[in-house]
Amino acid sequence: xxxxxxxxxxxxxxPRYGCDCRACTRARADLxxxxxxxxxxxxxxxxxxxxxxxxxxxxxxxxxxxxxAIVLTHFHADHVQGLFHLRWxxxxxxPVYAPPDAEGCADLYKHxxxxxxxxLRAFEPFTLxxxxxxxxxxNHSKPTFGYAIEATSSARFAYLTDTLGLPAQTEAFLAxxxxxxxxxxxxxxxxxxxxxxxxxxxxxxxIQCVAPRHAWLxxxxxxxxxxxxxxxxxxxxxxxIAHDGAIIEISAAVRSAPQPC
Amino acid sequence: xxxxxxxxxxxxxxPRYGCDCRACTRARADLxxxxxxxxxxxxxxxxxxxxxxxxxxxxxxxxxxxxxAIVLTHFHADHVQGLFHLRWxxxxxxPVYAPPDAEGCADLYKHxxxxxxxxLRAFEPFTLxxxxxxxxxxNHSKPTFGYAIEATSSARFAYLTDTLGLPAQTEAFLAxxxxxxxxxxxxxxxxxxxxxxxxxxxxxxxIQCVAPRHAWLxxxxxxxxxxxxxxxxxxxxxxxIAHDGAIIEISAAVRSAPQPC
Numbered sequence: 048x049x050x051x052x053x054x055x056x057x058x059x060x061x062p063r064y065g066c067d068c069r070a071c072t073r074a075r076a077d078l079x080x081x082x083x084x085x086x087x088x089x090x091x092x093x094x095x096x097x098x099x100x101x102x103x104x105x106x107x108x109x110x111x112x113x114x115x116a117i118v119l120t121h122f123h124a125d126h127v128q129g130l131f132h133l134r135w136x137x138x139x140x141x142p143v144y145a146p147p148d149a150e151g152c153a154d155l156y157k158h159x160x161x162x163x164x165x166x167l168r169a170f171e172p173f174t175l176x177x178x179x180x181x182x183x184x185x186n187h188s189k190p191t192f193g194y195a196i197e198a199t200s201s202a203r204f205a206y207l208t209d210t211l212g213l214p215a216q217t218e219a220f221l222a223x224x225x226x227x228x229x230x231x232x233x234x235x236x237x238x239x240x241x242x243x244x245x246x247x248x249x250x251x252x253x254i255q256c257v258a259p260r261h262a263w264l265x266x267x268x269x270x271x272x273x274x275x276x277x278x279x280x281x282x283x284x285x286x287x288i289a290h291d292g293a294i295i296e297i298s299a300a301v302r303s304a305p306q307p308c
Numbered sequence: 309x310x311x312x313x314x315x316x317x318x319x320x321x322x323p324r325y326g327c328d329c330r331a332c333t334r335a336r337a338d339l340x341x342x343x344x345x346x347x348x349x350x351x352x353x354x355x356x357x358x359x360x361x362x363x364x365x366x367x368x369x370x371x372x373x374x375x376x377a378i379v380l381t382h383f384h385a386d387h388v389q390g391l392f393h394l395r396w397x398x399x400x401x402x403p404v405y406a407p408p409d410a411e412g413c414a415d416l417y418k419h420x421x422x423x424x425x426x427x428l429r430a431f432e433p434f435t436l437x438x439x440x441x442x443x444x445x446x447n448h449s450k451p452t453f454g455y456a457i458e459a460t461s462s463a464r465f466a467y468l469t470d471t472l473g474l475p476a477q478t479e480a481f482l483a484x485x486x487x488x489x490x491x492x493x494x495x496x497x498x499x500x501x502x503x504x505x506x507x508x509x510x511x512x513x514x515i516q517c518v519a520p521r522h523a524w525l526x527x528x529x530x531x532x533x534x535x536x537x538x539x540x541x542x543x544x545x546x547x548x549i550a551h552d553g554a555i556i557e558i559s560a561a562v563r564s565a566p567q568p569c
Contacts, residue, residue, distance in 0.1 A: 125393070
């Protein structure tokens with residue numbers, strides 16, 4: 048299973064408009080440090096699936112017919128704003144799987160164009176080709192699902208944005224599931240008041256609890272990037288900081304009996 | 309007064325995603341024929357004002373501090389979607405003048421960030437520097453204002469998207485106002501059923517009625533562009549088809565007594 052981190056930013060991106068902090072200055076000088084709206088491309092078993100649609104140029108990156116489905120974590124603008132343009136296209140309809148959110152975002156439901164919204168239910172798996180995907184409730188300010196994705200190779204990847212910690216049922220599911228790879232919201236440096244997103248400490252705590260073989264921190268704000276420059280922390284070798292454009296290959300492990308969280 | 313047509317497309321743009329019509333094929337082969345979300349930059353009397361904010365890369369085109377204000381015609385996504393990212397910036401607040409629309413678009417009101425929304429009233433002029441701007445109600449599916457903009461030089465420019473025809477009061481105002489330049493919604497080739505936008509015939513009828521010295525057709529759909537390729541109509545020399553990136557200079561005329569519409 049191949050994962051491409053298309054964007055790894057929290058809302059506002061890196062660089063943030065008008066900001067001259069160390070992280071934003073670095074990202075303006077070298078686009079390799081830029082972070083676009085948080086999203087990923089999953090390629091496995093002949094499927095190409097876009098996880099979240101906040102990139103502003105989706106219609107250029109993915110010409111008609113090159114995506115099998117879009118899967119949304121939630122309907123905040125930075126996760127869906129690329130759909131406002133894409134929807135007016137012509138040709139085959141694009142299935143858009145999403146949490147059940149009666150509000151959606153702006154007039155996407157009223158004028159879906161070629162998008163076909165398909166609301167999901169928590170813990171009820173659906174299939175895309177041979178991929179089996181389980182929606183997992185997250186803790187956020189709008190109905191939000193993370194996704195546990197399993198390929199026929201048994202490779203398992205979980206994608207968990209946006210969230211502050213994990214609901215108990217989701218944590219229990221993942222602790223038993225034994226992910227080969229996991230990407231998780233880590234929006235800010237350690238803080239006492241994290242809002243609706245993980246800070247550094249809470250992201251690491253969730254990773255420790257669900258024990259994936261490898262984890263990637265994503266949905267990263269400019270404040271966290273600045274902290275990483277100024278006070279680079281030690282990080283276990285199986286925990287990584289995601290970057291835009293990074294491609295990872297997830298393969299299946301021999302699984303053992305799960306440990307209690 | 310300098311006007312730059314930053315975008316001249318109807319919703320969906322040209323080329324439209326997945327479309328292989330003549331206009332879309334031409335726009336893919338030659339970006340000079342591309343049309344981005346409808347918007348314009350007004351520069352006069354030391355002011356830089358953005359009319360509508362649908363361009364996806366506003367935060368890159370206009371670094372912090374380079375815009376004095378944003379003026380919105382209405383809150384449809386293709387006219388405001390660039391704000392979703394821009395709002396999370398740092399620095400001076402940006403005034404955003406707009407029609408009174410309790411709904412707005414998505415969570416822009418809830419999380420305005422550095423944007424400062426200022427609702428306007430129909431026919432009650434406001435000033436930006438030395439510019440005097442009068443909001444004019446239009447006929448659309450959401451509360452929508454066109455704008456009559458006058459510089460200290462007395463140059464007058466009216467911007468009228470999105471609309472189907474013109475309300476009687478707006479038409480009367482403009483007929484008396486004697487615009488030097490006017491840009492108007494012209495979304496489609498002549499049609500019996502134009503929806504919430506002008507087709508070719510209705511746009512020309514409104515221009516004839518309000519009699520500007522020069523008029524530009526904008527908010528152009530791929531269907532209209534295809535029709536212009538296949539059946540190019542004769543057009544009066546003072547009526548022009550707008551293109552992305554076109555810059556026009558509006559100067560003041562000696563005005564005569566207005567003619568009844």
